[in-house]
Structures are given as structure tokens and as C-alpha cells.
Amino acid sequence: MINKAGKQLTWLFALKILSRIFDLSLNILVLRDLEPGIYGLTTNLDLLTNITLFYLKIVLKQTYSRLKDPNQEQTQSAVNLMYFGLLITICIAPITVLVMSYNQSVAFAKTAFLYGISAVIDGASEPYAVQWIIQLKLNVVAKAEGLAVFMKTIVLYILLGKYTRELFQIETVIGFGIAQVIYSIFIFGYIFSLSNQSKFKQLNKEGVYVVAEMKQVGYQFTLMAFMKFLLQELEKIVMVIYNNPIISGEFTLVSHIGSIIPRFIYVNIEQIAFNLFPKINQEEQTQLLQKYLKFLNLVGISIVSAGIPCASAFLQIYGSQWTSDSCILAMQLYCIYIWIMGINGITESYVNSTIDTKDMWWYRYLLIAQTIIYSLSLVILVQMGSSGIIISNILSMSVRIFVSFLIINKQGIKIQWNAIMPKFMILYLLGFLFQYLTEGFQLLVLTALYYGILGLINIKTVTEVIKSN
Template sequence: MADPRKTAAAGAASSASTLILLQICSRILTFVLNQLLVRLVSPSVFGLANIQLELLISTILFLSRDAFRTILIRNECLATSSSTMGQVKISGARKGSTNSVHNLSLLPIPIGFTLTMAACTVYIRYISPEAMRFVPTFRVSIALYALGALSELVCEPLIIRAVRLGHPTWRVKAEGIGVFVKTTSTIATIVIVPRLNIASLQTYLVDERATALFAFGIGQASYSFVILAVLMVLFFQEYGVSDTLDLYIARPDSLRGAEKLKGTTRTIWFDRRTLSLCATMAQQGLLKHCLTEADKFAVARYATLEDQGGYALASNYGSLVARILFQPIEETTRIVFSAQLPALDCTTNQRTSSRPDLSEDAVERVGSMLCGLFRMHILLACCMTAFGAPLSTPFLYIVAGPRWALETSAPTILAAYTWYLPIMGINGIVEGFVQSVASEAQVNRYSRVLLVASAGFIMALAMMNVLVDRSNVMEFVLGKTALVWANAFSLAIRAAWCWSFVIAYVGRAATNKKHTFDVSPRAALPSSSTLVMFALVAAMLRVATPTLMPNTSQLSLTAHAGRWSALRLLLPTLTLTASCLATVLCTVILVERHQLQHALRSLGRAGNQTRKSQ
């Protein structure tokens, strides 16, 4: 009978490339459909939906489920519980787990219900913009977002079991379908519903804002319901209706061993050690969420709805690379790390008790994957910082239209995001590694690092605000981007500590000297010739683009004449960009070809070597 830990590891590693490909396709589709959505709503409504309402639902979901998901997909959960529970064979959808561990995956549902009611009530009464409280569909939209949050929390036991049973692609498929339905239903509601001659609807859909808010609520609820429906269908097909529905019933375990010799049996509903680690991770998660969403909290509190729209669009496009590439890689590697690596105390070189053995093959696979991913991220960082800032305005003009490119702060914020995103990408991998293998003591240690990062964010933001107030030059340089730079500084502190943790873990885990891996920042840097090429391209674009770009009045006038007239004005800038991009690609292919091939093979090799070891 196959070891369930090996089943999860094989499923995670062998599907790494598939997971990344599925998520990339899903996010590209989302981007294409969002292009239509951006042109249908005003900046104020777009800002409300993508800053305030997204912040509301992300807070509910993150605080309710993130700690449980992070811990329960780890192999240590099974090892911990199996050492204390009687060996009861469990088959079907509960296979590879114990009841006391599985019961923990049900906790996000009641926690989320309570948090949803409290958060939505507080938001409606005290936090929401005064102007939006009188929109007829405002409360309906909040209710739809709340229903969507609860539906996603109901999915949580299925998502955790899918990963533990070796089916991590199920969630990606469900989310891909959900994203498509979310965007199409939102667009359809905006375009079609106002044309329906239904008196009850016309009472609520009195203007563009009311229609758009209702549409965003419909889209969010549709997304969540579709994810739940797809996961249910997949589980029904694989394990049957009764076994799937049984996942939502809490069942106890009986503690045997020494107690049984005395003729007694102890009933266990929750595995204490795993629950303690979940609680520790939840405490850390609250602080991490505040740090991650600090910019949205500040923008939602102090910026106008129009400025929120510009910030939302810039962060939307700025995080496009993160959503399309970084996030799939982060989520996939987190599954691989959780499935293949145990907790290892980097200060004592001792594994925590009752942990699975750490194989040299696992260290080799993960070390090779980390080396490749770090190098790829550094190359992408060079591309983003070289091309992003000088081309933010023409990019937004082409993809979002003149209103967003010329009348909002989105281009300036997007330019700053191109420096923030590389740090986000690296941090996603190294922080995912820490959360996948850290012991409870190490999680507590990282919580202190988060406190330092929080202080760094506040200090950096305060310092930049002082500089902006005292200097016109600094106001021109920083503008409305101080939040982005403060976030980048805070995230860099987190990434630095996590990267040092990765170096220490890999160094102590690689007992075989033939399989040592240099995962330091210096090893991830491209060759000097590649770095020089990126520097020259960055300098050329920053000098030439302001000269070649038409001014704002020309672009505004040409926009009314038609899209092609505007594109003709941008043709010199686009030609220069294409030439620089071709030069960079040729240099990377010629100089970095072998390193890139190694990086791409590392994901596939993880799956192949895992299958051979079964």
C-alpha cells in the first residue's frame, strides 16, 4: 500500500509544470477579459471594487483559512498524528489523514462565518465611503461578496484533501473556470441587465455606479459558487457522493496505547500539536496580512475614489506579472516544499521529533529547483526595472485607454511597481519555503521579523512624507508612490531573513557533499555582460523615451480621432522598445541559455525523480 506522504509528494512534484501552466493560462485569460471590464466602468467604481471590496473579502479569507491551509498540506501533520493515534485504516476521500487532523480543515467555515458577519457590518457602518452608502445596490453588493467568501470557505476541506490526495491541479482547474465565469458574468451584468425592462431591477440600477457595483457582486458570488461546484463534481467522480459529503462531518479519533492497557480510551477531536501550529501561524498571518495589504488600507482610508481607481489599475497591471507567473510558481513550489521536506532546526541541525526522514533525493530536487527559480526571477527583475518605468504611460494608453493613462496617477504608480515586483517574486518563494518547513519556534521567530518589517514600513513611509512636504524635488520624484516604496522596503526585510533561512536549511540538509547547492543571492545573478546590457538598455529608454513620446495634449486630441491615429504617434516609442527588447532577448539567449535550460528542467526533473523513487 502506497505511503500517503509519498502520494502527496509525487502528486505535487510531478504536476509542478502542469500547475504552473494551468495557472498562467488562467491568469492570461483573466487579463484579456479584464481589458473589457476596465473600459466599461469609471475609475471611482473600479477603485471601490478593486481596493475596498477586494480588501474586505481578502481579509476575511486570509484570516479564516490561510494558517490552516499552510499547515494542513504539510507532511508533518500526518506524521504527528499517526504517532499518537491508533492505526485505523481510512480509505476514500479521507485516506492519508486522521480524523483529528481532518477536523481542523472544517474550522475555517465557522471562523469565516463569524468574521464575515463582523467585518461586513463594521465596513458598512463605519468604513465605507459616505457617497457609496446611498447607492441602491451597495448593500446588495456587500451581501454578494459575503456569500462569495462563505462559499470559498466551504471549499477549504476539499482543497486541502485534494492536495493531500495528490490532486493539486483540481483547485487550479476550478479557479480557472471560476475566473472565466466571474469576468464574463460581471461584463454581462453591466451590458445586458440595464436593458431589461424589469421594474424591480430598474429601481436599484439607477445609474452607472449602481449597475457596476451590482455587477462586481454578481461576479464575485459566481466565482465562488463555480469553484465549489467544480470541486464537488471532481470529488463526486473520484470518490463518490457519500464519501465527499462525509468530509464535512467531524469525527473523533480514539487514543490508544498506554491508555488502552488500563482499559480506557481517550477521544480526540483535534490534533493538539497541529492545532497549536495553526494558531501560531494564524497569529503571524494577521501581522503578515496587515503588512501585505498596508497600502490598500492606507489608500482606502485617505485617498479619493478616483485616486483609488488609479491606484487599483496600476496595482492591477503592476501585479500582472506576479499573478501570471510569480503566484503560480509560489503556490506550486509551496506544495512541493510541504510535500517533500520536513521541519529542520537550522540552529541545531536536528529534525523535530516524529518528523518524516529527509532524503538526499528530496534535497537535490528542491535545491536544484531553488537555484533555477532564483536565477529566472533575477532575469525577470532586470527586464521589469529596465523597461517598466519609462514605458508605463504608453503601456496604459494602449491597454486601458487615454482616460487611465492621462487623467489618473496610474502611470506613476505602475512605474514604481516595476521595482517592487521583483522583491515580491523572490519573497514569495523564500517565504513559502519558510512556511512550508518551519517549526513552531521558527514561526515565532519569523513573527518577530514581521514586527521589524512593520516598523520599517512605518518609518520609511513617515520619512518619505517628510521629504515630500519639504522638497518639491522629492515630491516630483516620489509623488503618490511613497506607499509602494515603503512596501518594497518592508518586503525586502522579510525576503532577506527568509532567504537566509533557505541558505541555512539547504546547507544543513545537504549532508552529501556531492549535492551541495549555492542558493545565495550572488549565485543567482546573471553574468556581467548580461547586467551591462540591461543597464545600457535602461539608460537608453530613460533618455530617449521622453523625446520620442508625444505630449499629453497631443495624445488627448488624437484619442478622439481614433485608436490608430494615437498608435501612429506612439510608433517611434514602440519601435525603440522593440529594438531594445530584441537586443536583450538575444543577449539572454546567447549568454544565459544553459542556465535557463537548467532552470526550466528543474521543475520537470522534480516530478520525474519523484516518480522513479516510488
């Protein structure tokens, strides 16, 4: 089972990293001529998508992913559950579009409508993705998302590129909406074409559509996931309310750049771990969790030591409008946030996939307390601009890690702290200091070489996670 997950992890790493690098490369050409304020509007659109797909992709998807050894009845139950979630998505989409479009320009309203359509199409692929996720054949989902990102980026560059913008005469924001629809169409088309026919049907003659166990877990996850949703998306909600496009633009760019690692490495490790932890014994859980933590510390420490000195030089690639002091500081802080994010993601994956139903009530109250603390800190620190939002995220996520480790310890998992840190830590500190002796493109090249060598020194940690054996 673990070896099987390792092969899927390899697929996910390769396909998603390549598609993301391609995405960022073409986006550089688009963003060099784009004002931060205009780009900041995409924060509202991302929030629209996340709200619309929240119940389907967060609550219900996690509910059936906890199945240890699903039989045919449970698999059909999971398919039915996703059709129910799709119905909820279809109902939520127009409401979200109307609310987000209130008091906005006509161009933004049209774009919001396109994002709503895109969310529904994306959600329609979920009943067909059930069989691949349950069987841990995540390479199918990876290929679908990789192809979708590739096509989205191509369309975005054609519509908004420096040499083609005049030809199509499309307003900038609407271009993002069209590209998002293309993204969802390719995800749906690819998964639908490979999946067996997945119909909504009864499980038995008694008229049952979803097994009782899945209903109960789904109810518990609804309450927990809502709190987690606020923890993850409150920053966007505050930025929409605060209505400062410059701050939104800086934060969106920084998080877009920083999302290479979280969205295309962390998320996939977490998804595999979430499905894998309930299916193995506690000794294997301990070993696997330690391997993941060591790998994530290696990635996080490398990003912090390489990213903070290189932030200014890297942002120069996107144009001088992105090199303000506030944007550079936000980029540096986000490097720390990426490290914290990785540790939080894997620990919460373990907790959410293994916690007993009877313990969910007090875990839920802890999430409520975290949400309140995060809300207060975010409202206060947003006055500092984009860097204040990131500081608030770091504080909030640190508290979540602490809570997760309390639960991990309660469940009998003993982490050996000396086994989860990368080798030769002093070399990372020296690399961090030496980078201040160079600048510009030379700094980026030397940094890549230096940390590439450190990566080879720790190659065993990387291969252990990929193989997961």
C-alpha cells in the first residue's frame, strides 16, 4: 500500500511541478505589464471559487477519503455523496456570484459569472474522480490538473500577452475568467473520458443512497471543515472587505509564486497521507509521519535560507512595479509561511484521517478558538499591508500545529525530533549569510547551485518520501 502511494507521489511531483513552472513562466510575461491593483481583483475571484466548491471538495471529499477498505456499496455511496455535493455547488454558485459582484464593475461581474460556471464544471468531475481517489490512482487526477493548468496558461497568455492583447481587445479581468473556464473544462473532460460510468443510484431496495457511517462522518466534517475554511480563507475575506487592490495585488502575486511548493508538493503529500494513514498500523503511521516531517523540514529550511535573501532579485523578474519594500517584505515572510504550512498540512492530515468520531467535538472547539484568534489578529495586522496578513497566517498556523501535535501525542505517536531535521543544518545558515555578498541574477544562479548541492546531500530523505518504503 505504501509503495503504491509512493509511485502516485512520483507522478504527482513530476506532472504538477512541470505544469506549475510553465504556468509561472508565461505569467511573468503577462504580469510585467499588469498593475498590482488590477491583479488584486483576482483575490475576489479565487474566494468565489473556494466558497462555491467548499462543501463538495473539502467536506464531502474528505468524508469518503477516510474509507479504509471500501466495498462496492461504500464506493457507490461516495459517488452519490459527490452528486449531492454537486447539487449544493450549483445552488451556491449563483448566490456567490451575485454577492461578489455587488457594487463592482460590469467587467468584474462578467468575470465572476465565468468563475461561477467554471466552479460548477470543475465540481461535475468529482463523481467521476471517486474511483481513482479511492483506489489511490491519483496519477489520473494529476494528469487532468496538469493538462488543465497548461491549457489555462496558454489561453491566459494569448488573451493578455503583450503582443496579442491588442488583437483580442478583451478586458484584463475577463481574460482571467475565460482562462478559468478552459481550466475546468479540461479537468472534467479528461477525468470523464477515463472513468467508468458513475450514475447516481440507490444502494439497496430500501431506498438508501448514502451509508449511515458516511452520513455521520460527513456531519462531523461539515462543522470542522467550516472552521478550517475560515482559517484558510479569512485572509481573502478581509482583503475583499478592506478593499485595497494594491495590498490584494501584492499578496496575490506573492502567494501565487509561493504556491509552487504548497499547491503542487504539499497538497499531494497531504492527499496521499490522508488516504493512507487510516489503512496502516500505528507503527507504520509513526515511521511515515516522521519521513514526511523530515522531508518537509528539508524543503522549508531550504526555502527560508534561499528565499529571504533572494526575494528582491526574484521579484525584479516580474517588473519594477512589484519591487516595493512592502512587496519584498511580504515575499520574505511568505518563505517562512511555506515552511510552517508544510508542517501544518501533514500533521492535520494525520489528525483528520485518524481522529475518533468521539474526539471530534473537542477538536472542533479548538478550531473555533483558533478561528477567533486568527480573525482578531488578521483584522489588526491587515493595517500593516500584505506583510501583516502573512504574519497573521504564520501565527495562526503555528497554533494549529501545536494543537495537532497534542492530538498526535494523545493517540500514542511518539515523534523523535532528532530524526525529522535535515543533515548539516550549519550549511543552511552559512548559505543564508553568503547570499548577501552577491545580488541580481548572479545571486539567483549561485543560490540555485548551492542549494542544489545541499539537496543532493539530503537525497535519501527525498527518495524515502517518494518511495514511501
